[in-house]
Amino acid sequence: MPKTHITMKVNGSEVEGLAEPRTLLVHFLREQAQLTGTHIGCETSHCGACTIDIDGMSVKSCTMLAVQANGCEITTIEGMANADGTLSPLQEGFRMMHGLQCGFCTPGMILRAHRLLRENPSPTEAEIRAGISGNICRCTGYQNIVKAIQYAAAKINGVEFQEAAE
Amino acid sequence: MIPGPFDYHRPASVSDAIKLLTDLGDDARPLAGGHSLLPMMKLRLATPAHLIDLHGIAGLKGIRRDGDRIVIGAMTTQAELLASTEIGANLPILHETALLIADPQVRYRGTLGGNVANGDPGNDMPALMLALDASYRLEGPNGAREVAAREFYQGAYFTALEPGEILTGMSIPVPPVGHGYAYEKLKRKVGDYATAAAAVVLTMAGGKVASCVIALTNLHETPLLATDAANAVIGTALDDAALKAAANAARAIMQPASDARGPAEYRIHVGGIMVMRALQRAASRSK
Numbered sequence: 001m002p003k004t005h006i007t008m009k010v011n012g013s014e015v016e017g018l019a020e021p022r023t024l025l026v027h028f029l030r031e032q033a034q035l036t037g038t039h040i041g042c043e044t045s046h047c048g049a050c051t052i053d054i055d056g057m058s059v060k061s062c063t064m065l066a067v068q069a070n071g072c073e074i075t076t077i078e079g080m081a082n083a084d085g086t087l088s089p090l091q092e093g094f095r096m097m098h099g100l101q102c103g104f105c106t107p108g109m110i111l112r113a114h115r116l117l118r119e120n121p122s123p124t125e126a127e128i129r130a131g132i133s134g135n136i137c138r139c140t141g142y143q144n145i146v147k148a149i150q151y152a153a154a155k156i157n158g159v160e161f162q163e164a165a166e
Numbered sequence: 167m168i169p170g171p172f173d174y175h176r177p178a179s180v181s182d183a184i185k186l187l188t189d190l191g192d193d194a195r196p197l198a199g200g201h202s203l204l205p206m207m208k209l210r211l212a213t214p215a216h217l218i219d220l221h222g223i224a225g226l227k228g229i230r231r232d233g234d235r236i237v238i239g240a241m242t243t244q245a246e247l248l249a250s251t252e253i254g255a256n257l258p259i260l261h262e263t264a265l266l267i268a269d270p271q272v273r274y275r276g277t278l279g280g281n282v283a284n285g286d287p288g289n290d291m292p293a294l295m296l297a298l299d300a301s302y303r304l305e306g307p308n309g310a311r312e313v314a315a316r317e318f319y320q321g322a323y324f325t326a327l328e329p330g331e332i333l334t335g336m337s338i339p340v341p342p343v344g345h346g347y348a349y350e351k352l353k354r355k356v357g358d359y360a361t362a363a364a365a366v367v368l369t370m371a372g373g374k375v376a377s378c379v380i381a382l383t384n385l386h387e388t389p390l391l392a393t394d395a396a397n398a399v400i401g402t403a404l405d406d407a408a409l410k411a412a413a414n415a416a417r418a419i420m421q422p423a424s425d426a427r428g429p430a431e432y433r434i435h436v437g438g439i440m441v442m443r444a445l446q447r448a449a450s451r452s453k
Binding site for chain 2: 021022023027045057064065116131133
């Protein structure tokens with residue numbers, strides 16, 4: 001099949017390349033844009049490891065064609081740090097609260113939490129758990145991931161993070 | 167897992183999409199949100215030679231009021247349904263059900279049109295369309311026609327869509343103010359299809375059920391309208407006997423497959439329970 005020339009803005013930079021129609025967005029990002037922070041997990045739209053932010057939506061990039069992202073604006077984990085290179089509130093939250101174990105699910109978790117907090121800056125714990133229900137961590141539970149997102153929400157809202165009593 | 171090769175088309179209008187579908191014939195499939203079709207293609211269970219991506223057609227989006235009906239463009243996503251105050255105020259059962267479909271990422275892409283047109287018995291929205299007596303707008307090489315949702319489903323993945331036709335929108339009569347509604351869905355985990363589910367829309371008068379419609383998801387190869395079950399509760403105060411009669415009448419028409427969600431007997435059993443729960447919750451919400 002002939003390849004199509006596509007361009008997209010990824011983390012603020014123009015990325016262009018050739019893709020077959022069947023090329024999945026996650027493969028284009030990893031192999032053509034050389035951004036391997038977006039992970040390939042289940043490949044069946046369940047696990048959320050490939051979650052990116054595209055035109056204001058959280059999307060599983062294993063279930064979208066690269067040609068469909070032509071002209072779109074995308075944020076991946078590589079674009080999450082602050083402009084000066086310091087960690088963004090979510091990245092800091094995942095570090096401070098140890099919201100990861102092996103870390104494989106972390107890029108997808110952070111990108112999903114990024115959009116969740118844009119839409120709901122002060123989510124309840126239940127809203128956080130529902131909000132990340134499309135992201136699966138297979139190491140352990142979600143307790144610290146939830147705390148990490150609560151930490152980030154507090155930081156973004158300029159209030160002091162208070163860990164709930166265990 | 168990468169799909170087999172295909173040609174990609176992105177028409178800008180419904181007429182261009184119909185022309186492509188008509189010219190390319192059986193080798194072409196329309197692509198809506200893609201969250202059913204692309205996974206099937208990755209597993210090579212579907213191998214269309216041409217994909218007609220409907221995302222470039224602006225006219226297929228949107229939710230609008232048209233007299234006493236609400237018209238929803240086929241490419242409206244589940245997330246857009248959830249964000250719509252029109253839907254929240256007038257068709258709250260769509261809101262409730264959209265929240266039970268898959269997960270947030272899938273809801274940003276998954277469309278109402280794709281959900282109802284695919285003919286997958288596991289999809290949640292078709293039962294609602296039956297319960298609400300929606301009609302579908304189908305556009306094809308011979309023009310446009312309206313087909314009642316209750317006439318649309320003919321078998322698993324087999325619908326009234328003719329070659330070259332696309333479902334472009336759904337038109338739903340607004341239920342009466344104060345109606346009760348519920349979609350009860352038993353599933354194994356977040357994001358799963360229903361083991362069994364029931365949609366109920368009813369009205370109450372003087373403590374008794376005045377009107378009632380019940381529809382079932384994933385309990386047959388098509389969504390089912392459970393007319394006898396609904397008739398079993400009309401005129402009653404939804405006492406235990408009426409609830410059990412409705413569950414039994416609904417069970418009588420269920421023919422689910424035995425699958426990973428349970429043997430058929432189990433799914434029929436819990437299907438009846440979903441009917442009873444949906445009736446009770448719908449009644450508790452009616453005003």
